[in-house]
Amino acid sequence: MTFRSLLRRKEIGANSYLIEAGGSRIILDAGAHPREKGLDSLPNHSAVPYNSADAIIITHAHHDHIGSLPVLQRQQPKTPVFMTEATGELTAGMLHNSVNVMSSQRDELQIHEYPLFTHKEIDGIVSQWDYRDLRKPFMLPGTDVECTFYDAGHIMGSVGVRLRHGGKTLFYSGDVNFESQTITKGADFPTEGIDALIIETTRGDYQRPEDFSRRGEKERLGKAIRETFEVNGAVLIPVFALGKSQEVLVMMHELVEMELIPPAPVVIGGLSTKVTVMYDQYAHKTRRNYEGFRILQDMRTLVAPRKRKKELTYNPQTIYALSSGMMSEGTTSNQFARQFLPNARNTVAFVGYTDPETPGYRVRNAKPGEPVVLDPKLPAVEVHCRVESYDFSAHSTRESIVDYVKQVAPAKVLLVHGDPPAQAWFQQTLARELPQSSEVMAPEGGQQIQLW
Numbered sequence: 001m002t003f004r005s006l007l008r009r010k011e012i013g014a015n016s017y018l019i020e021a022g023g024s025r026i027i028l029d030a031g032a033h034p035r036e037k038g039l040d041s042l043p044n045h046s047a048v049p050y051n052s053a054d055a056i057i058i059t060h061a062h063h064d065h066i067g068s069l070p071v072l073q074r075q076q077p078k079t080p081v082f083m084t085e086a087t088g089e090l091t092a093g094m095l096h097n098s099v100n101v102m103s104s105q106r107d108e109l110q111i112h113e114y115p116l117f118t119h120k121e122i123d124g125i126v127s128q129w130d131y132r133d134l135r136k137p138f139m140l141p142g143t144d145v146e147c148t149f150y151d152a153g154h155i156m157g158s159v160g161v162r163l164r165h166g167g168k169t170l171f172y173s174g175d176v177n178f179e180s181q182t183i184t185k186g187a188d189f190p191t192e193g194i195d196a197l198i199i200e201t202t203r204g205d206y207q208r209p210e211d212f213s214r215r216g217e218k219e220r221l222g223k224a225i226r227e228t229f230e231v232n233g234a235v236l237i238p239v240f241a242l243g244k245s246q247e248v249l250v251m252m253h254e255l256v257e258m259e260l261i262p263p264a265p266v267v268i269g270g271l272s273t274k275v276t277v278m279y280d281q282y283a284h285k286t287r288r289n290y291e292g293f294r295i296l297q298d299m300r301t302l303v304a305p306r307k308r309k310k311e312l313t314y315n316p317q318t319i320y321a322l323s324s325g326m327m328s329e330g331t332t333s334n335q336f337a338r339q340f341l342p343n344a345r346n347t348v349a350f351v352g353y354t355d356p357e358t359p360g361y362r363v364r365n366a367k368p369g370e371p372v373v374l375d376p377k378l379p380a381v382e383v384h385c386r387v388e389s390y391d392f393s394a395h396s397t398r399e400s401i402v403d404y405v406k407q408v409a410p411a412k413v414l415l416v417h418g419d420p421p422a423q424a425w426f427q428q429t430l431a432r433e434l435p436q437s438s439e440v441m442a443p444e445g446g447q448q449i450q451l452w
Contacts, residue, residue, distance in 0.1 A: 001165055001452055003198065003414060006043040007445040011419050012202065015065050016043035016072075017172070021165040024054045024143035027076075028161065028172050028198075032067025032098075035357060038111045042068045044446060045075055052076070055140040057147065058083040059174030060158035061090035061242060067098060070117035073125045080141060084149060085131040086157030086282050090242060093278060095122045097241075097271055104330070134159065134188075134287070151287050153177040153187035154394050155243035156279055160189050168452050171408070172198040175417065178400040179214070181392070182247045182254065183279075183288050189404065196451040197410040202353075202395040204422025217390050218251060222260035224347055224388050225319065229262065232316045233345030233385075238333040238360055241271035241323040243394055244352050246279045248321050250290060251392075253299045265303045266319045269312065270332050312336050316345070325352045327360035329375045334359055337374055338381055346385035351392045364389060398425065406433055412451055415442040 006016040006027075015031040025048060033041040045068065053076040059065055069091070073081065083091065099122070102115035132138055137148045144166075149159040154175040161172045171194045180186045225235050239245045245268065255261045268276065273296075280294040296302065312320065312332070320340075322333040340346055341363065354360035359374045363383060366372050371380035396404075405413060413430060415423045423442040430440045443449055 001168065001170060001196075002448055002450055003196075003443070004047070004448040005416070005443045005445050006045060006047060008044055009445045010423065010442060012064065012417055014041060014043045014068060015417055016045065016068070017198065017416070018048055019163065019170065021145055021163070022143070024140070024145055025052055026140065026143075026145065026163065027053050027056045027072065029059055029065045029174070030056060030067075030069040030072040031064040034064055035355065037105070037109065038113050039116075042071060042116075045072050047446070048076070050075055051078055053079045054143050055079060055147075056081040057161055058087060058091065059152065059161060059172070060155055061087050061094050062155070062175070063094065063098070065174070066091050066094060068116075070095060070121050070125055073128060074117070074121070079128070081129045082132055082140075082147065083129065084134070084157045084159060086278075086286055087159070088126075088129050088131055089278050089281070090157060090275065092122060092126060093274055094242060150190060151185070151188040153180070153184055155184065156246075156282060156286055156288070160187065162190060162194075168195045169193050170196045170198070170451060173200050175200055175202070175394070176396050176401070177394050178396045178404065180289060181394065182250045183290055184247070184394070185287055185289060187396075188287070191404070191407040194408045194410050196412040196414070197405060197408055198414045198416055199401060199405060200395070201398075201401070201415045201418030201422045201426045203393065204398050204418050204425040206398070208391065208397050208399075212391065214392075217392065218255065219260060221349060221351075221390050222255045222258075224349060224386070225255070225261045228345070228347040228386070229264065229317045231345045233343065233347060234314065234316050234318045234320065234340070235347045235349055236333065236336065236340050237319065237321045237349045237351060238325050238327050239272065239321050239323055240325040240352060242275050244325055244392075245272040245321060245323060246276055246295060247392065247394070248351060249276065249295050249299060249302065250293065252301065252319060252321070256301060263301050264317055264319055265315070266299070266301050266321060267303045267312065268321050270323060272321070272323050314339055325360065326354045326358035327363060327374065328358055334374050337363065338378070341372070341381050341383045341385050344384040348385055348387045350387075350389045353393065363387060398429075402426070402429055402433060405430060409435060409438060411438060412449075413438060413440045414449065415440065
C-alpha cells in the first residue's frame with residue numbers, strides 16, 4: 001500500500017490523498033483551498049488517471065474536504081463515493097452554496113473559469129454517493145480493501161477511516177476532536193492493530209493554557225455577554241455556517257438555562273439556517289449530546305431572519321451568531337460588522353480559527369480605535385467595540401492527538417492538514433515520544449510514500 005498527497009504544497013489547504021493497494025486506487029477527500037481562487041484552489045487530481053479510481057471516501061462536509069468533489073467525479077465518472085448519510089446531506093447543501101458563491105465571484109473578481117461546477121451537475125453526481133454507517137465494515141467494490149467508518153467528533157457526520165488490505169491496517173483521522181463539544185461527542189477511534197496512521201495536525205502550533213476548561217471558557221463568554229447587555233450593547237459571534245453555528249446556538253441555550261445570561265434574542269441567517277435545518281433532521285439519528293433537541297423548534301430565544309430581508313437590523317441586548325467565522329468579504333458577519341464595530345458598547349466574540357489573511361483576523365488583532373479593512377472596495381471601519389476570543393475549536397488539541405498516536409504506536413505516522421509550523425511541532429514531539437521503530441513523516445505535495 002502506498003500513500004500520495006494530492007495537495008500542491010504542505011499546508012491545511014485542499015485536502016485530498018491517493019491510496020494505492022493491490023492495484024486498487026482509493027481517494028481520501030476532495031477539498032478546495034479556502035484561500036485560493038479558481039483552478040488554483042483544486043488539488044492535483046490530474047495525478048490520478050481518468051476513470052481509474054475504485055473508490056472516493058469523504059470524511060466530512062467542510063469545504064476543504066469536499067470543495068472539489070464534483071470536479072473529481074467528472075474525472076472519475078464511474079467511481080462510487082462513500083460517506084455517512086449526514087455528511088451526504090450536508091455535502092449537497094454546501095456544494096450548492098459553493099455554486100452560488102462562485103457565480104457571484106465570476107463577475108466580481110473576473111474569475112472566468114467560475115463556477116467550477118453547476119447545480120445540475122451536483123444533482124447528477126449524488127446518485128454515485130453510497131452512505132455507510134459507523135463501525136460497520138464493508139468491502140470497497142472491485143477491490144480487496146475493507147473500509148470502516150469511526151466517529152471523528154468534529155462535526156455532524158464526520159468520520160475517521162480504517163482501511164485493511166493484505167493483513168495490514170491504515171487509519172486516516174480526517175479532522176478529529178477527542179473532546180466532547182456542546183452537541184458533538186468526542187471521537188470514538190480504534191487504538192489497536194493500526195500499522196500506518198494519517199493524522200491531522202491543525203493545532204500543532206497552539207498550546208492551550210494549563211488551567212483551561214471548556215466549562216470555564218463557556219462561563220467567561222457568558223460573563224462578557226452579561227457585561228455587554230448591562231451597557232445596552234449587543235454581541236456578534238462570527239461562526240462557520242456548518243458545525244460552529246449549531247454548537248454556538250445550543251451553547252447559548254445552555255447559558256440561558258444555567259442562568260449565566262438573561263434570555264435574549266439570538267439571531268441567525270443565511271446558510272447557517274439551512275444547515276441548522278439539516279442538524280435538526282438528524283437530531284435522533286446521529287451520535288450526539290442533546291439527542292432529539294431540535295434547535296429551530298426547541299430553542300426559545302432563537303430568531304430566524306425574515307424572508308427576503310436583505311439586511312439585518314441592529315438591536316441592543318441581542319446576540320448575532322452570523323457566518324462566516326472569519327468575517328470573509330461578502331458574508332453576513334462581514335456586512336453586519338460595518339455598523340457593529342464602531343459602537344463601543346458592543347462585543348465581538350471570536351470562537352474559532354481566523355486565518356491571518358482574513359478580515360476576522362484583522363478585527364481580532366486590532367487596537368482600540370484602529371481602522372480595519374473589512375472589504376477592499378469599501379472604506380475602513382474603526383474598531384471601538386470590545387473584542388474577545390474563546391477556544392471552542394472543533395479540532396483536537398495537539399496534546400490529545402499525541403496521546404492518541406502514542407496509544408496506537410504505528411510503524412508509520414503521516415502528518416497532514418497542518419501548516420508547516422504545526423507539522424514541525426508534531427514531527428519533533430512524536431519523534432521523541434514514540435518508539436524508535438516508528439517513522440514520522442510530513443509528506444510534501446505530490447510525494448509518494450510506501451506504507452508497507
